[in-house]
Amino acid sequence: MTERDTDVVISPSGWVAEQARTYEESGGTKGTTLQGAPCLLLDYEGRKSGQWRRTVLIYGTDGDDQLIVASYGGADQHPQWYLNLQANPEVRLRVGTERFTARAETLSAQDKERVWDSLVDLFPPYADYKKKTSRDIPVVRLRRTGG
16 A cells, blocks of 8 residues: 555445455456446545545546546436535546546536447446436546646
Protein backbone atom coordinates (compact mmCIF):
# COMPACT_ATOMS: atom_id res chain seq x y z
CA MET A 1 0.00 0.00 0.00
CA THR A 2 1.36 3.41 -0.95
CA GLU A 3 1.15 6.63 1.01
CA ARG A 4 -1.50 7.79 -1.48
CA ASP A 5 -3.67 4.78 -0.58
CA THR A 6 -3.55 5.38 3.17
CA ASP A 7 -5.54 8.61 2.82
CA VAL A 8 -8.41 6.94 0.94
CA VAL A 9 -11.62 5.63 2.49
CA ILE A 10 -12.94 2.63 0.55
CA SER A 11 -16.68 2.39 -0.18
CA PRO A 12 -18.65 0.97 2.76
CA SER A 13 -20.54 -1.36 0.39
CA GLY A 14 -19.30 -4.90 1.11
CA TRP A 15 -18.69 -6.22 -2.40
CA VAL A 16 -17.28 -2.89 -3.60
CA ALA A 17 -14.84 -2.72 -0.69
CA GLU A 18 -13.71 -6.30 -1.26
CA GLN A 19 -13.22 -5.78 -4.99
CA ALA A 20 -11.43 -2.43 -4.46
CA ARG A 21 -8.97 -4.05 -2.04
CA THR A 22 -8.35 -6.99 -4.39
CA TYR A 23 -7.87 -4.64 -7.35
CA GLU A 24 -5.42 -2.34 -5.53
CA GLU A 25 -3.51 -5.02 -3.58
CA SER A 26 -2.91 -7.00 -6.79
CA GLY A 27 -1.52 -3.91 -8.51
CA GLY A 28 -4.42 -4.01 -10.96
CA THR A 29 -4.12 -7.63 -12.05
CA LYS A 30 -7.15 -9.04 -10.17
CA GLY A 31 -10.69 -7.77 -9.58
CA THR A 32 -10.65 -5.80 -12.82
CA THR A 33 -14.02 -6.94 -14.15
CA LEU A 34 -17.63 -7.06 -12.96
CA GLN A 35 -20.03 -9.40 -14.76
CA GLY A 36 -17.55 -9.49 -17.63
CA ALA A 37 -17.25 -5.70 -17.97
CA PRO A 38 -13.98 -3.86 -17.29
CA CYS A 39 -13.70 -1.91 -14.04
CA LEU A 40 -11.53 0.90 -12.76
CA LEU A 41 -10.84 2.32 -9.32
CA LEU A 42 -12.01 5.90 -8.90
CA ASP A 43 -10.56 7.97 -6.06
CA TYR A 44 -12.43 11.24 -5.56
CA GLU A 45 -12.60 13.99 -2.97
CA GLY A 46 -15.72 14.33 -0.83
CA ARG A 47 -17.46 17.65 -1.45
CA LYS A 48 -18.31 18.15 2.25
CA SER A 49 -15.62 16.22 4.12
CA GLY A 50 -12.62 16.77 1.86
CA GLN A 51 -11.83 13.08 2.50
CA TRP A 52 -10.61 11.01 -0.44
CA ARG A 53 -12.88 8.04 -1.20
CA ARG A 54 -12.58 5.03 -3.51
CA THR A 55 -15.13 3.07 -5.47
CA VAL A 56 -15.12 0.47 -8.24
CA LEU A 57 -16.91 1.39 -11.47
CA ILE A 58 -17.49 -0.24 -14.84
CA TYR A 59 -15.99 1.81 -17.63
CA GLY A 60 -16.04 2.15 -21.37
CA THR A 61 -13.69 4.12 -23.56
CA ASP A 62 -13.94 6.95 -26.03
CA GLY A 63 -10.58 7.49 -27.67
CA ASP A 64 -8.01 7.68 -24.86
CA ASP A 65 -10.64 8.62 -22.26
CA GLN A 66 -12.57 6.43 -19.85
CA LEU A 67 -16.36 6.76 -19.58
CA ILE A 68 -18.31 5.95 -16.42
CA VAL A 69 -22.07 5.86 -15.98
CA ALA A 70 -23.77 7.42 -12.93
CA SER A 71 -26.60 4.89 -13.08
CA TYR A 72 -26.93 4.03 -9.37
CA GLY A 73 -28.83 0.93 -10.48
CA GLY A 74 -31.62 3.08 -11.91
CA ALA A 75 -32.34 4.89 -8.62
CA ASP A 76 -34.09 8.25 -8.77
CA GLN A 77 -31.11 10.09 -7.27
CA HIS A 78 -27.52 10.45 -8.42
CA PRO A 79 -24.85 8.34 -6.74
CA GLN A 80 -22.79 10.20 -4.13
CA TRP A 81 -19.59 9.77 -6.13
CA TYR A 82 -21.17 11.69 -9.02
CA LEU A 83 -22.22 14.61 -6.79
CA ASN A 84 -18.65 14.70 -5.48
CA LEU A 85 -17.21 14.77 -9.01
CA GLN A 86 -19.40 17.74 -9.86
CA ALA A 87 -17.90 19.64 -6.93
CA ASN A 88 -14.34 18.30 -7.27
CA PRO A 89 -13.59 17.04 -10.81
CA GLU A 90 -9.90 16.23 -10.20
CA VAL A 91 -9.67 12.47 -9.58
CA ARG A 92 -7.17 9.62 -9.32
CA LEU A 93 -7.69 6.42 -11.29
CA ARG A 94 -6.37 2.89 -11.42
CA VAL A 95 -7.10 1.30 -14.78
CA GLY A 96 -5.58 -2.15 -14.73
CA THR A 97 -1.95 -1.85 -13.65
CA GLU A 98 -1.74 1.87 -14.37
CA ARG A 99 -2.40 4.70 -11.90
CA PHE A 100 -2.89 8.31 -13.07
CA THR A 101 -4.78 11.53 -12.42
CA ALA A 102 -7.71 12.66 -14.51
CA ARG A 103 -10.39 15.31 -14.78
CA ALA A 104 -14.08 14.36 -14.75
CA GLU A 105 -16.56 16.03 -17.07
CA THR A 106 -20.23 15.15 -17.59
CA LEU A 107 -20.95 14.53 -21.27
CA SER A 108 -23.32 16.76 -23.18
CA ALA A 109 -26.61 15.21 -24.33
CA GLN A 110 -25.20 14.92 -27.87
CA ASP A 111 -21.99 13.17 -26.75
CA LYS A 112 -23.93 10.89 -24.42
CA GLU A 113 -26.25 9.85 -27.25
CA ARG A 114 -23.20 9.06 -29.41
CA VAL A 115 -21.65 6.69 -26.82
CA TRP A 116 -24.71 5.29 -24.99
CA ASP A 117 -25.25 2.21 -27.18
CA SER A 118 -21.61 1.16 -26.80
CA LEU A 119 -21.94 1.45 -23.01
CA VAL A 120 -25.12 -0.68 -23.06
CA ASP A 121 -23.29 -3.23 -25.23
CA LEU A 122 -20.55 -3.30 -22.59
CA PHE A 123 -23.00 -3.66 -19.67
CA PRO A 124 -26.59 -4.45 -20.79
CA PRO A 125 -28.24 -3.62 -17.40
CA TYR A 126 -27.71 0.08 -18.19
CA ALA A 127 -30.70 -0.14 -20.57
CA ASP A 128 -32.93 -1.40 -17.74
CA TYR A 129 -31.59 1.20 -15.32
CA LYS A 130 -32.53 3.94 -17.81
CA LYS A 131 -36.10 2.57 -17.98
CA LYS A 132 -36.40 2.41 -14.17
CA THR A 133 -35.88 6.11 -13.54
CA SER A 134 -37.14 9.45 -14.81
CA ARG A 135 -33.70 10.88 -13.94
CA ASP A 136 -31.31 11.57 -16.78
CA ILE A 137 -28.42 9.17 -16.13
CA PRO A 138 -25.17 11.08 -16.58
CA VAL A 139 -22.15 9.70 -18.43
CA VAL A 140 -18.82 11.08 -17.23
CA ARG A 141 -15.63 11.41 -19.27
CA LEU A 142 -12.39 10.87 -17.36
CA ARG A 143 -9.55 12.57 -19.23
CA ARG A 144 -5.97 11.90 -18.14
CA THR A 145 -4.13 14.89 -16.72
CA GLY A 146 -0.97 13.28 -15.34
CA GLY A 147 0.89 10.17 -14.21
